Amino acid sequence: MSQWTTLLQRIGGKWQLPLAAISAVALPASMALLRPDPNKISMQEAATAMERFVVSGLHDDAIRLG
Numbered sequence: 001m002s003q004w005t006t007l008l009q010r011i012g013g014k015w016q017l018p019l020a021a022i023s024a025v026a027l028p029a030s031m032a033l034l035r036p037d038p039n040k041i042s043m044q045e046a047a048t049a050m051e052r053f054v055v056s057g058l059h060d061d062a063i064r065l066g
Contacts (some may be wrong), residue, residue, distance in 0.1 A: 053062035
């Protein structure tokens with residue numbers, strides 16, 4: 001019985017390092033998979049929106065869209 005007790009004490013804290021390594025890889029992987037797709041608009045829609053931004057005086061928004 002003392003051998004089991006000694007063995008359990010020796011491996012008691014050893015499981016945290018592999019779990020931390022797995023977590024460090026799994027978190028960024030899950031964030032990359034759950035990332036939303038960017039909105040894709042046609043060139044004509046972008047040009048129309050940019051023209052509206054410029055006419056409205058929203059030049060910063062027009063630059064960002066461009």
